[in-house]
Amino acid sequence: MIPRSRLLLGATFVALAAALACSDMVSPTRGTRYDWRLIVDYDSAGPRLDTLSFHWPRNRLPVRIWVEDSLELPSRVREGIALWKGALLYGEWDGVLVSDSATADVIVRLTQPPPQIPIRLAGRVLSCSGATDVDTVGTRFELAVPVRAYIFPTIPGAADLTQCLRTVAAHELGHTLGLFQHSSDSLDLMFSEPTARFLTERDVGTITNAYHFTADMFPVGP
Amino acid sequence: MRILPTTLALALVLPAALAGQARYGLTLGATGGTRLVTDRIFQDIEITQGLAPTVTLSASLPVSERERGGIEVALGFGKTRIKESGFPTVDGPDFKTLSITGGVQGPIISTLGWRFGAGLLKYLPEKEGIFRSGGPLLLILSGGADYRLPIRGPVGVVARLRYDYQRFNTDELQSSGFGRTQDVHRLGLGLGIEYQRP
Numbered sequence: 561m562i563p564r565s566r567l568l569l570g571a572t573f574v575a576l577a578a579a580l581a582c583s584d585m586v587s588p589t590r591g592t593r594y595d596w597r598l599i600v601d602y603d604s605a606g607p608r609l610d611t612l613s614f615h616w617p618r619n620r621l622p623v624r625i626w627v628e629d630s631l632e633l634p635s636r637v638r639e640g641i642a643l644w645k646g647a648l649l650y651g652e653w654d655g656v657l658v659s660d661s662a663t664a665d666v667i668v669r670l671t672q673p674p675p676q677i678p679i680r681l682a683g684r685v686l687s688c689s690g691a692t693d694v695d696t697v698g699t700r701f702e703l704a705v706p707v708r709a710y711i712f713p714t715i716p717g718a719a720d721l722t723q724c725l726r727t728v729a730a731h732e733l734g735h736t737l738g739l740f741q742h743s744s745d746s747l748d749l750m751f752s753e754p755t756a757r758f759l760t761e762r763d764v765g766t767i768t769n770a771y772h773f774t775a776d777m778f779p780v781g782p
Numbered sequence: 783m784r785i786l787p788t789t790l791a792l793a794l795v796l797p798a799a800l801a802g803q804a805r806y807g808l809t810l811g812a813t814g815g816t817r818l819v820t821d822r823i824f825q826d827i828e829i830t831q832g833l834a835p836t837v838t839l840s841a842s843l844p845v846s847e848r849e850r851g852g853i854e855v856a857l858g859f860g861k862t863r864i865k866e867s868g869f870p871t872v873d874g875p876d877f878k879t880l881s882i883t884g885g886v887q888g889p890i891i892s893t894l895g896w897r898f899g900a901g902l903l904k905y906l907p908e909k910e911g912i913f914r915s916g917g918p919l920l921l922i923l924s925g926g927a928d929y930r931l932p933i934r935g936p937v938g939v940v941a942r943l944r945y946d947y948q949r950f951n952t953d954e955l956q957s958s959g960f961g962r963t964q965d966v967h968r969l970g971l972g973l974g975i976e977y978q979r980p
């Protein structure tokens with residue numbers, strides 16, 4: 561027979577566990593966002609628009625990024641990778657620098673972009689600028705890889721050049737992640753003329769939504 | 783990480799100081815548990831935990847004719863999976879837990895014994911993901927059974943079954959806006975050796 565003291569101890573334990581066991585975690589609201597999707601004409605015969613979402617599929621991670629080794633641009637891009645990676649709670653995106661551009665998913669060059677291609681997301685800050693080209697390969701559902709981004713000083717030797725490159729690198733990286741529109745809020749990193757040093761709540765909300773929204777476009781290429 | 787060697791040293795030194803009839807144990811085992819996180823971003827997301835290899839150190843002293851009081855320090859190495867409707871299930875972040883419980887144990891029948899305890903558990907900081915900044919000190923309640931088989935003199939083999947309950951949260955989840963906590967129930971099985979000072 562089990563002594564009363566032990567029964568009492570067991571009963572106390574069960575009662576405590578039962579009293580505490582009543583809680584489930586509550587998800588945060590992530591309503592704060594801007595539209596990130598790419599809007600394309602898909603029929604030249606009429607004004608027809610298609611709004612398309614993109615994110616890197618999990619099986620393509622980490623995204624391989626080649627960066628031109630000049631003006632410490634690799635360090636700026638590394639900081640951008642950490643910024644975006646840190647915004648995503650579930651490892652939805654990851655990036656790694658590679659040494660051969662032939663094997664890259666994203667190529668970041670320190671130069672002005674070549675003549676206009678169909679879809680270019682360009683931004684400008686005081687002492688440097690950037691642009692990311694989005695090539696949909698003639699079908700709306702395929703994104704040509706490598707995605708190319710361009711970052712270049714507009715005032716060489718400017719005092720704030722390092723910070724400018726940091727901001728623009730993170731901004732262009734945001735485009736390569738799938739944020740294909742600009743925010744209308746000047747405080748956001750994805751504003752067309754960004755000055756933000758960090759991601760705002762709206763930037764975080766937008767990238768989180770983008771990586772859990774069903775993708776319409778898929779990366780195609782090497 | 784200073785908390786780990788300090789706790790382990792305490793676990794070993796304190797009972798040693800108290801000497802007589804102290805019983806020490808070392809077990810290796812695995813601990814599984816219920817889901818850690820539920821979330822919803824367009825669709826439901828769940829982080830589940832896999833079996834975590836666990837090493838447990840224990841020490842106890844007699845507190846009455848039949849019961850003993852003691853502590854157990856456990857270090858677990860866990861892995862997670864992230865399940866999201868419409869997306870492939872992928873590996874989530876790894877984690878480490880360190881727990882210390884004080885408890886009472888006694889015999890049920892023959893070489894089978896019971897244990898009830900309460901203590902603290904901490905998710906240690908990792909590089910990234912929901913465990914990036916570790917977690918707050920969580921209260922755990924534990925209960926279980928031990929099966930002892932003497933081998934030679936003061937040395938014996940012990941098999942341990944442990945259940946514990948915690949209200950899970952991490953600093954990263956809190957700063958991301960998650961409210962309340964998640965009930966987590968864990969069950970572990972371990973096998974090891976015990977030494978009892980005569």
Ligand SMILES: [Zn+2]
Pocket residue numbers: 681682683731732735742750751752
């Ligand atoms: Zn832009």
